[in-house]
Amino acid sequence: MKIKLIISIFFLFFTFFNSSISDELKLENKINKNLRCLICQGQSIYDSQSDFAESMKLVVKQKINSGMSEEEIYSFFKMQYGEWILYDPQFNTKNFALWLLPIVIFLVGGIIILAKFGVLKKR
């Protein structure tokens, strides 16, 4: 399961944009899509045109230009506005259930199905 997770994370890294746009812009768009516009109703700052989102986009641009990595930018915003701003929830003590529960459910479902087959085989 871990491997799958890692694969999928990698997968996401590469899914978003095509190479015809510069890497920097790609990164910028990706980060913008992952930040919630705090004054809108459920929009990322990428999708929003509010003043708040526009100024956030500028901040993201500056941070990228100053050489900060993606993770550093996220943690910067997290420090400023709390975890609410990140669309991609982090894997930590609060959120582990969020990430693991679906997978646990998947496994339990699998066990139930296997049990059904297993019980039938004994008879």
Add this chain to the structure above:
Amino acid sequence: MFCLIISLIIFITSISSLNNEYFFLKKNLNELLFFKFFFAMLSFFSLIVLFINSEFSNETVLNNSHISKPLFYKISGTWGNHEGSLLLWLLILTFFAFFYFLKSKNRPTDERLLTIIFQELIILGFLFFLLKTSNPFNIIYPVPKEGLGLNPILQDPLLAIHPPVLYLGYVTTSIVFSSSLAGLIKGNINNLWAKDIKKWVFISWTFLTLGILLGSIWAYYELGWGGFWFWDPVENISLMPWLSLTALVHCVLVLEKRSILHSWTVILSIITFTLGICGTFLVRSGILNSVHTFANDPERGLYILFFLFFLIFLSVLIYFIYEDKLELNNKNLNFYSKETSIILNNWFVMYFLSVILIGTVYPIFLEVISNEKISVGPPFFNKLIIPFLIPFLIFMSVGPNLKWIKNDNFSNKIKLIIIFILSIVSSILVSKFFGNTTLNITILLVACFYLFFTTIKDFMKKNFKNYAQTISHFGFSLLVLSILMNSIFSKEITSNMRVGDEIKFTDKIIKLQKLENTAEANFLKLIAYFKIEEKNKTDLVLEPEIRIYDKPETITSEAAIKTDIFKDRFIVVNLVKENEYLNVRYQEKPFMVWIWISAILISLGGVINIFKKNEKPIL
């Protein structure tokens, strides 16, 4: 005006008489159900008339309409608000109760009556909800001269039909729910029951699919983000019953053909309906933070929450009391059989459902428990769903090629392997041709192409009869394929422009030629004329708009989209405050139209199934 309230009172009495005297009124039930439907229709049409005449003495009309609004939106505004949409919901509920009773003559009488009683319970619940917290016929005095207007983003032809279609889907699940509870009590859950309920499941599934599609298309061109699915809480909520219905669609087939999975079918029917109600609760209560939240009130939320718990409690209770009446059988399941692959399908679908459910609800719980707010957005869902799609797609292609009960000789084995190799080759070709893809995308592509080619192969098979299933599966492979292509190959540019400016984008030049102001009936619009020049191709003119509505005061952006077979060109402009620049976003989205086409294909499969004649079960 007052006659409406009276009609509502008659409405209630007809229902309560129904509940109390159902034993005596067996014969008249038909007429009573029709009366109920008739009165619901009467009140609904009177509300429409009120909207058309702009009677602002009515509170609902006042809040959601105004005189200068076009007639079409005056009518659609009837269900573009909380009160009106609930009335519509009730109308459809009563209609289906009536329709079910007409169409279920071949079922045992007591089962039909029980179904109607459960149905009446649901109707009663919603009726009290309507009267208590959201009566559409509240009178206001003195009569205001002008209404407050309908939210402009809801003034759209697609959104006029989106709620009714979605409601048709939701409400039909209530029939499935009531009928399965009734069947449970009477111990009637068997392959014959499955045969009869199947139609309802397919009706519901088809409408829900179409409803979600309409909403998605609307979001694509109206919200101006150029996306079609945002993993927005409200979208998730509509997807959840769809997923459990999808599981039910498959599961009911197994029950019909093989007479297994009785309890699971009942559980799924209960889950589907409760998820629908749960969705209404979450949307109406305003707990969720979503773009769709346009009607919320804590009192309403509380009421639906109680109603929801009541229904869940009731159905769980009934389930445990009457569980022993379910046929238990230990038919041998062979691993290489159609039913096993359908069980696997259910397993994966339930997993997808749990991802979405947890992703949507977890932040609410976390906030209640620890007062911390987190957001769960697209990255979460993508990460947890995409990897599981790969085996899911492969099961989906192999499953239909297996036989019921047991597969002894693999006549198809060689063909399936050849197709697998073919899909590997084609996905490698796609990745090489476009470059810039990773191993993981290629693997997903292989799975997609595999389903794609297998379904095509199934079409070409001799004496082939299962069109419905193959069309839907083909549609699904096309859907995943186009979404994938779309997300990989989308290109876009954002820039601030003035009249006369031009920007270069790949091999194109985008020019902002002129701006034009015009006044429409209920809004002012600013049209921006863009010319897109491309070498060796005719120039393309796109005209996105900014609309300024006065009631309520809102600014919306209308995207200009040029659709052709291979890609959509999408341009949207926004006003940038304090200067005369326009914020322009130009996007090229490949295979966009195929996403819609494939969703239509998927639901087409459902339509075919509704009209298909029943086959004999293989027991």
